[in-house]
Amino acid sequence: METIAVVVVTYNSQRLLADLIASLGPGLEGVDWHLTVADNDSHDDSVTEVLRWKPDATVIEMGRNAGYAAGINAAVSKAGPFTAVLVLNPDVRLTPGCIHPLLAALRTDGTGIAVPLLKDGDGKLIETMRREPAVRRVLADAFLGAGRAGRIGTLGEMVTDARKYRSETVTAWAEGSTQLISADCWNAVAPWDESYFLYSEETDFALRARDAGLATRFTPAARAVHLEGDSKVSPGLWALLTINKVRLYGRRHNRVATSAFWAALLLREASRAVLGRKPSRRAVRFLLNPEFLREVPGPHTVHGR
Structure with a gap:
């Protein structure tokens, strides 16, 4: 059973x-x-x-x-x-x-x-x-x-x-x-x-x-x-979703690949922020935040598991 x-x-x-x-x-x-x-x-x-x-x-x-x-x-x-x-x-x-x-x-x-x-x-x-x-x-x-x-x-x-x-x-x-x-x-x-x-x-x-x-x-x-949550409409949750994508990618790839992934996400969110999408504006701020860049495996550092 x-x-x-x-x-x-x-x-x-x-x-x-x-x-x-x-x-x-x-x-x-x-x-x-x-x-x-x-x-x-x-x-x-x-x-x-x-x-x-x-x-x-x-x-x-x-x-x-x-x-x-x-x-x-x-x-x-x-x-x-x-x-x-x-x-x-x-x-x-x-x-x-x-x-x-x-x-x-x-x-x-x-x-x-x-x-x-x-x-x-x-x-x-x-x-x-x-x-x-x-x-x-x-x-x-x-x-x-x-x-x-x-x-x-x-x-x-x-x-x-x-x-x-x-x-x-x-x-x-x-x-x-x-x-x-x-x-x-x-x-x-x-x-x-x-x-x-x-x-x-x-x-x-x-x-x-x-x-x-x-x-x-x-x-x-x-x-x-x-019934679904509100990650697609909440700026804070969308920003968290976005930065966690970088965290995940960085733990599975090297520094160069992770930098490219971070840049691609920044491009995506910036292009949507220009169109007035508030969650993407918050995501861009998170992606460019110096504290975030120090913490996340990406353009500056790669954290192993």
């Missing part, structure tokens, strides 16, 4: 939790599962809400906003025995029977992570598959736009061709809101890198899993709803 450790990281997530927890029973029907929640010092009643709807859940109060990766690591460390870890955002809703195609995908040789097809609250496909970050892909995004670049061969980092979402396939990585990770993969690759705080931690984990011979498998027979 499969046993699933469901792990959720909360931060002021009270309004989302009743519907998430309600979806777990139907989504995980037929398998044993237990819920562990790491709360990043919420100022609402997130902890109370979890226990209201799932009294036997394990809740870890982090005592600070420790970040997404730290929450996942803490939750898994306190979870009971498992054959797989299901990482979920609070704004995810599983569809009935979602777990079974994901488990079947994990049984495919060389697979460590299985991810479902996601739709947003309006039923629109969320383009979750990603290719490995590369300079040419940042430039393609800058000059063609992510949507167009993602439909031309393997040019874009984001896979935007809807036809690619019709069948099961291996992807370099996938957005981190809904991921089933085998126990073997977790034991070989974990913990998640807490230095990212938010964004790129799922990229880092998936690429390290791939380095260990364990692929991420997109599984459209499994479906879930992701």
